[in-house]
Amino acid sequence: xxxxxxxxxxxxNQIIDPLTNYYTPGRAGIKCGWSGSSYPDSTAKLEAYAxxxxxxxxxxGGGNTSKLDTSHLEGIINGTDPNHPxxxxxxxxxxxxxxxxxxxxxxxxxAPEVVWNPLTDEQKQNFYNWLNQVNVAAACENNWKFFAxxxxxxxxxxxxxxxxxVVQHGIDCFDEYYKGDGWYSDGHGNRMDYYIPxxxxxxxxxxxKIMEKDDPINSKKYKDRACRFAQDFxxxxxxxxxxxxxxxxxxxxxxxxxxxxxxxxxxxxxxPLGVMKGLIARNLEWWLSLPIFDNxxxxxxxxxxxxxxMAETYNAYGSPYWALKSFLILTxxxxxxxxxxxxxxxxxxxxxxxxxxxxMTIQRFNGYPIALTAGQWLTWNPSHIAWKYSKFAYSxxxxxxxxxxxxxxxxxxxxSMLAFDIDKHIYVREQCLDFRVEPDGSIWSRWSxxxxxxxxxxxxxxxxxxxxxxxxxxxxxxxxxxxxxxxxTTSSDRDAALDAQQPGTGxxxxxxTYVSFPCNPSTNLLHPKxxxxxxxxxxxKGTNTVETRIVYPD
Numbered sequence: 445x446x447x448x449x450x451x452x453x454x455x456x457n458q459i460i461d462p463l464t465n466y467y468t469p470g471r472a473g474i475k476c477g478w479s480g481s482s483y484p485d486s487t488a489k490l491e492a493y494a495x496x497x498x499x500x501x502x503x504x505g506g507g508n509t510s511k512l513d514t515s516h517l518e519g520i521i522n523g524t525d526p527n528h529p530x531x532x533x534x535x536x537x538x539x540x541x542x543x544x545x546x547x548x549x550x551x552x553x554x555a556p557e558v559v560w561n562p563l564t565d566e567q568k569q570n571f572y573n574w575l576n577q578v579n580v581a582a583a584c585e586n587n588w589k590f591f592a593x594x595x596x597x598x599x600x601x602x603x604x605x606x607x608x609x610v611v612q613h614g615i616d617c618f619d620e621y622y623k624g625d626g627w628y629s630d631g632h633g634n635r636m637d638y639y640i641p642x643x644x645x646x647x648x649x650x651x652x653k654i655m656e657k658d659d660p661i662n663s664k665k666y667k668d669r670a671c672r673f674a675q676d677f678x679x680x681x682x683x684x685x686x687x688x689x690x691x692x693x694x695x696x697x698x699x700x701x702x703x704x705x706x707x708x709x710x711x712x713x714x715x716p717l718g719v720m721k722g723l724i725a726r727n728l729e730w731w732l733s734l735p736i737f738d739n740x741x742x743x744x745x746x747x748x749x750x751x752x753x754m755a756e757t758y759n760a761y762g763s764p765y766w767a768l769k770s771f772l773i774l775t776x777x778x779x780x781x782x783x784x785x786x787x788x789x790x791x792x793x794x795x796x797x798x799x800x801x802x803x804m805t806i807q808r809f810n811g812y813p814i815a816l817t818a819g820q821w822l823t824w825n826p827s828h829i830a831w832k833y834s835k836f837a838y839s840x841x842x843x844x845x846x847x848x849x850x851x852x853x854x855x856x857x858x859x860s861m862l863a864f865d866i867d868k869h870i871y872v873r874e875q876c877l878d879f880r881v882e883p884d885g886s887i888w889s890r891w892s893x894x895x896x897x898x899x900x901x902x903x904x905x906x907x908x909x910x911x912x913x914x915x916x917x918x919x920x921x922x923x924x925x926x927x928x929x930x931x932x933t934t935s936s937d938r939d940a941a942l943d944a945q946q947p948g949t950g951x952x953x954x955x956x957t958y959v960s961f962p963c964n965p966s967t968n969l970l971h972p973k974x975x976x977x978x979x980x981x982x983x984x985k986g987t988n989t990v991e992t993r994i995v996y997p998d
Contacts, residue, residue, distance in 0.1 A: 446725040446728060447783075447787065448783055449506070455728060455732070456499050456510075456774065460496055460510065460512060463492075464511055471518040472490075472531075473489025473493050474496070475761075477761025478761065479752060479755075483758070486533075487539075487760075488762060490541060491543075493516075495768065496765055497550065498772075499768030499771040500516060501559075504558040524571045526570070532574060535577040542588060545592075546595065548575055549594035549597055550594055550598065552595075556601055575598075578591060578610075579595075586631035586635070586639070590643075592610045593615070596610060596611050601654075615662060622669070625800075626671070626672030627676070634803065636802040638691055638699070639693070641673070641700075645703050648669070648670070649667070652664075652666040652670075652710050667712045670710070674707065676802070682841065683811035687727060689747070689839065689844055691832050692827075692829075693759075694754065695746060695759050696767050697743075697764060698770050699767045700727055701724045701770050702769035708720055709772050716788065722787035722790070736748070736750075743765060745760075747970060795907075796905055799881075803819075807905055813839070819834040819879060827846075830874040831845065831857050831861075834874055834875075836910075837910065839929060842859075842968075842971070845859050845930045845974065846967060847967065848964050848966075848967055854964055855963075858976065862925070864923070865923050872893060873889070873899070876891045877890045886904045888902045896918060908996060911991055913990075914926070918988075921982070923983070925980050926979045930963055930968045930975070931950070931977070931997060932968075932973065933975050934973060943975050944975060950996050950997035952978065954979035954990060954991065955981075959977075959979070960977050
């Protein structure tokens with residue numbers, strides 16, 4: 445059990461020590477894999493190097509050291525030197541290198557004695573010149589708007605020019621993205637996922653702590669928003685330490701709990717300190733119990749195991765180290781009460797908790813969360829967007845599945861979806877035409893999987909599951925599978941039907957034909973092999989209404 449400061453330091457070292465052997469010759473990059481991404485490999489090396497700072501900066505700020513310190517300082521010197529072969533180069537508008545500037549700002553703000561004071565005057569100027577590009581380059585219209593804010597907090601700490609206009613622009617953008625009740629959207633529109641806790645709230649809480657004397661108004665605002673957000677976000681966590689599997693960028697794994705670390709860092713207590721310590725410790729322990737590292741000890745791209753199929757195009761080999769944000773607590777001094785506090789279990793939570801701002805209703809079942817969702821849509825279309833945002837239900841215990849292909853029901857990752865099989869092609873709920881979250885927690889949506897077919901779906905929570913009421917209007921007869929969660933198995937494909945008969949796997953009932961089928965391996969994010977129970981409906985031409993009853997697995 446993670447308890448003392450040394451326990452958490454040991455946990456961080458366990459994660460980052462294997463990177464020692466993967467630095468580039470000039471120590472300005474880390475090459476710890478070979479997978480491709482949407483940006484050049486030179487940027488991927490910088491990303492892997494920079495993201496380690498999310499853990500190292502708090503470690504240094506709390507008065508401790510690591511095996512990587514010498515290499516990382518050498519990397520800053522060489523990476524910011526325009527005459528060095530490993531110079532990090534320019535930061536073009538809206539490009540990935542902008543994102544990787546933020547942890548350098550945090551390092552300057554928390555540990556200038558490590559990353560600034562040892563540098564020569566020339567090296568300091570190089571560092572400033574390279575990092576100052578964030579004050580000129582345009583950031584994406586989302587959480588990226590605060591990257592330059594963090595950099596300027598670092599500049600302010602070491603007495604460098606502090607761009608107040610850029611900082612105010614980031615503050616103004618985040619105010620535009622604020623939806624109320626503690627919730628932001630990650631940019632304009634409806635984008636409510638893990639980027640709210642591990643970006644929007646995380647960055648603003650860092651600002652609130654560092655600037656509480658210089659900017660008390662915004663600092664108080666950010667703390668108040670975080671306390672309100674916490675009342676909803678705690679519902680995303682399971683008693684065993686897992687958390688809701690939902691949305692994009694899930695390869696960042698235990699970044700799930702970094703919001704709670706930021707609350708402790710910012711000296712706010714939306715829940716007792718022991719409750720927040722329990723949330724952080726259990727989440728880290730849950731993740732470390734899973735096969736998330738490769739044979740060299742490198743944190744892999746994937747979720748519950750290495751899995752490139754679920755990744756975003758912007759997930760390079762070093763991307764998962766964004767998870768180190770959760771170690772912000774290491775900044776706390778040795779005598780801070782957090783380190784001696786007992787890790788407490790979750791408080792008593794309601795069995796049903798609507799979150800209208802996030803377009804979902806959270807059910808609590810046997811200690812884990814299940815989210816019934818209205819179906820968000822991100823206009824820039826990240827990988828597998830319908831599967832990450834538009835399923836009817838998401839769970840911490842069973843995760844969700846993404847497709848290998850959409851050529852058959854077995855390959856298409858259709859858990860918690862109404863999947864239409866049309867000419868050997870699977871169609872599911874994607875962008876909703878309309879939706880609403882009702883005060884009683886039920887969720888209604890109108891959507892079209894294919895031209896000539898329109899569906900109205902109402903999700904109705906029950907004590908042991910939920911009811912799906914579908915009204916399907918179609919111009920031609922069609923067939924659809926209403927699917928349960930993907931349930932883990934170790935059996936061969938031919939035993940899926942037998943697995944489905946085992947107690948504890950839940951049930952699904954409806955007026956159609958019961959069908960159980962194995963899923964293609966490695967489609968589910970948490971379990972490499974799964975099967976799905978479903979009800980197959982044959983809809984005649986016209987308007988048809990059916991109800992499917994889902995009873996959750998134990």
